[in-house]
Amino acid sequence: xxxxxxxxxxxxxxxxxxxxxxxxxxxxxxxxxxxxxxxxxxxxxxxxxxxxxxxxxxxxxxxxxxxxxxxxxxxxxxxxxxxxxxxxxxxxxxxxxxxxxxxxxxxxxxxxxxxxxxxxxxxxxxxxxxxxxxxxxxxxxxxxxxxxxxxxxxxxxxxxxxxxxxxxxxxxxxxxxxxxxxxxxxxxxxxxxxxxxxxxxxxxxxxxxxxxxxxxxxxxxxxxxxxxxxxxx
Amino acid sequence: xxxxxxxxxxxxxxxxxxxxxxxxxxxxxxxxxxxxxxxxxxxxxxxxxxxxxxxxxxxxxxxxxxxxxxxxxxxxxxxxxxxxxxxxxxxxxxxxxxxxxxxxxxxxxxxxxxxxxxxxxxxxxxxxxxxxxxxxxxxxxxxxxxxxxxxxxxxxxxxxxxxxxxxxxxxxxxxxxxxxxxxxxxxxxxxxxxxxxxxxxxxxxxxxxxxxxxxxxxxxxxxxxxxxxxxxxxxxxxxxxxxxxxxxxxxxxxxxxxxxxxxxxxxxxxxxxxxxxxxxxxxxxxxxxxxxxxxxxxxxxxxxxxxxxxxxxxxxxxxxxxxxxxxxxxxxxxxxxxxxxxxxxxxxxxxxxxxxxxxxxxxxxxxxxxxxxxxxxxxxxxxxxxxxxxxxxxxxxxx
Ligand SMILES: Nc1ncnc2c1ncn2[C@@H]1O[C@H](COP(=O)(O)OP(=O)(O)OP(=O)(O)O)[C@@H](O)[C@H]1O
Ligand SMILES: [Mg+2]
Numbered sequence: 001x002x003x004x005x006x007x008x009x010x011x012x013x014x015x016x017x018x019x020x021x022x023x024x025x026x027x028x029x030x031x032x033x034x035x036x037x038x039x040x041x042x043x044x045x046x047x048x049x050x051x052x053x054x055x056x057x058x059x060x061x062x063x064x065x066x067x068x069x070x071x072x073x074x075x076x077x078x079x080x081x082x083x084x085x086x087x088x089x090x091x092x093x094x095x096x097x098x099x100x101x102x103x104x105x106x107x108x109x110x111x112x113x114x115x116x117x118x119x120x121x122x123x124x125x126x127x128x129x130x131x132x133x134x135x136x137x138x139x140x141x142x143x144x145x146x147x148x149x150x151x152x153x154x155x156x157x158x159x160x161x162x163x164x165x166x167x168x169x170x171x172x173x174x175x176x177x178x179x180x181x182x183x184x185x186x187x188x189x190x191x192x193x194x195x196x197x198x199x200x201x202x203x204x205x206x207x208x209x210x211x212x213x214x215x216x217x218x219x220x221x222x223x224x225x226x227x228x229x230x231x232x233x
Numbered sequence: 234x235x236x237x238x239x240x241x242x243x244x245x246x247x248x249x250x251x252x253x254x255x256x257x258x259x260x261x262x263x264x265x266x267x268x269x270x271x272x273x274x275x276x277x278x279x280x281x282x283x284x285x286x287x288x289x290x291x292x293x294x295x296x297x298x299x300x301x302x303x304x305x306x307x308x309x310x311x312x313x314x315x316x317x318x319x320x321x322x323x324x325x326x327x328x329x330x331x332x333x334x335x336x337x338x339x340x341x342x343x344x345x346x347x348x349x350x351x352x353x354x355x356x357x358x359x360x361x362x363x364x365x366x367x368x369x370x371x372x373x374x375x376x377x378x379x380x381x382x383x384x385x386x387x388x389x390x391x392x393x394x395x396x397x398x399x400x401x402x403x404x405x406x407x408x409x410x411x412x413x414x415x416x417x418x419x420x421x422x423x424x425x426x427x428x429x430x431x432x433x434x435x436x437x438x439x440x441x442x443x444x445x446x447x448x449x450x451x452x453x454x455x456x457x458x459x460x461x462x463x464x465x466x467x468x469x470x471x472x473x474x475x476x477x478x479x480x481x482x483x484x485x486x487x488x489x490x491x492x493x494x495x496x497x498x499x500x501x502x503x504x505x506x507x508x509x510x511x512x513x514x515x516x517x518x519x520x521x522x523x524x525x526x527x528x529x530x531x532x533x534x535x536x537x538x539x540x541x542x543x544x545x546x547x548x549x550x551x552x553x554x555x556x557x558x559x560x561x562x563x564x565x566x567x568x569x570x571x572x573x574x575x576x577x578x579x580x581x582x583x584x585x586x587x588x589x590x591x592x593x594x595x596x597x598x599x600x601x602x603x604x605x606x607x608x609x610x611x612x613x614x615x616x617x618x619x620x621x622x623x624x625x626x627x628x629x630x631x632x
Binding site: 052053056059061062081082085086087088089090094096100102103104105109113114116117118119161 | 236239240243246247250251529530533534535536537538539540541624625628629
């Protein structure tokens with residue numbers, strides 16, 4: 001187990017409710033969770049259980065109604081909207097289920113987007129973009145447009161964009177949800193590589209038990225709380 | 234470049250390159266802005282053209298004396314006694330005298346006459362001006378462009394170039410004005426000014442033909458220098474018996490052009506502004522649907538850490554670019570349609586005056602700015618809405 005390692009992500013007493021049709025629906029009422037640095041966590045659970053909500057809170061896109069949410073040394077629950085945006089830009093990468101690439105931009109330009117938020121020269125940005133495109137096996141596709149590429153390739157562009165600014169944390173919401181088995185395995189292989197060899201902490205939401213096998217551990221979210229799945233390492 | 238401007242630039246770029254996705258509604262915004270700009274430019278060009286025609290008519294070196302308490306030629310009357318008194322005045326009046334020391338003055342009357350147009354046969358009321366033989370030479374910038382000036386006492390007219398063109402009046406033609414026939418003796422140019430809408434003839438011949446014996450409406454004198462107008466005014470005030478007004482020809486026409494040009498603008502501006510309000514509502518609608526169309530893209534880059542400012546600027550600049558495109562289109566159209574367009578209106582002396590619409594740089598700038606304002610105002614609210622997109626909801630949608 002991982003209890004002896006200093007937690008990197010720590011949620012305690014997190015509450016979050018949504019107003020749906022005039023009624024407040026509670027998603028989390030006092031969630032506690034710790035994730036150590038270098039972990040690769042798969043989050044599973046029924047639809048509507050709050051997986052995306054959790055991931056959005058970790059990303060600073062959504063914020064808890066109450067409770068504390070700490071990542072590294074930052075208290076996300078105490079930051080304003082602009083501070084959270086800046087924090088995102090420097091500390092995490094997000095991989096979306098539907099890739100969310102900008103169709104008007106080339107592969108390289110899509111990957112470059114997070115670097116525009118950093119004080120880097122055009123040349124420095126190019127070097128970094130080339131490096132991550134090489135890492136995801138898309139060197140030579142830099143000038144193409146994503147719309148013409150397969151789902152697996154588009155998701156690899158999405159991963160390249162998520163890691164181009166070298167964040168410590170990767171958040172993936174059903175990264176293989178829209179992919180066939182073979183493409184999904186390639187993407188998951190890549191995530192495992194990033195976790196094992198580049199020490200990225202990864203939180204991945206998935207519906208796919210096979211995908212969860214790539215993670216170091218799996219958390220089952222149900223009725224607003226976690227049950228850790230025990231499995232042989 | 235700061236990271237903020239880099240964010241804004243890439244947002245503006247992606248935004249503009251996604252315009253083909255919203256071709257129809259973006260085109261409709263461009264066209265409605267173009268229409269507003271074109272309409273305003275049309276009115277302003279009309280007012281400007283009118284001013285140009287009338288301002289060109291007046292010279293600051295020509296003095297006009299009017300009688301009877303009016304400051305325009307219509308209704309003015311100068312008794313013969315006044316002219317005798319002026320003639321008898323010795324010393325410097327500030328006006329030119331001939332070699333014999335007599336005042337160089339032109340007594341004038343203006344008679345409205347109906348003339349049939351060659352094209353459609355419709356009659357138009359034109360100004361026939363009776364004047365002394367020195368009349369043309371007192372004025373500035375009058376040149377004979379064909380034939381000769383009228384002979385004293387003869388039923389001859391010289392016709393302004395613009396009228397000659399419009400009514401097909403060639404030298405030697407005979408035309409019936411009132412009850413008698415007149416021969417066209419020549420054409421004159423006045424550099425496009427309002428004078429070109431007049432016909433000039435000998436004073437006595439006009440008086441005789443229209444039963445205006447002895448009448449003088451205005452007296453034109455040549456000032457030795459524009460500043461000597463004051464001197465003439467001082468001398469004329471010593472003449473009692475009838476109220477007299479002395480003003481420069483430039484002021485006479487400027488006052489008239491000012492009234493009509495203001496009227497044109499007074500009509501044009503509210504119409505253009507009303508249309509602009511409609512176009513702004515249209516722009517608002519166009520830009521709101523642009524934000525809806527780009528929701529996932531905006532939310533995605535915001536999730537990557539882009540600031541709200543980039544979302545605002547991306548949308549706002551799109552609105553301004555579309556309005557700018559509409560403005561350019563409208564200006565180009567107005568220039569192509571209106572510039573040099575002949576128009577006529579009731580000018581001086583209740584007679585028709587022709588002028589050309591003038592789409593000048595200041596007309597273009599003013600109407601263009603109105604077009605831009607539509608984009609700036611109509612785009613601001615949607616741009617603000619773009620900064621307030623709920624990211625969680627936006628990211629739930631399929632990218
Ligand atoms: N922005 C929002 N406004 C209102 N309700 C929301 C919002 N986001 C989530 N919810 C509600 O909160 C609940 C949890 O949503 P969430 O997206 O976290 O579930 P999930 O576990 O990711 O589900 P899925 O497996 O279908 O993606 C759902 O009932 C959803 O309708
Ligand atoms: Mg979800």
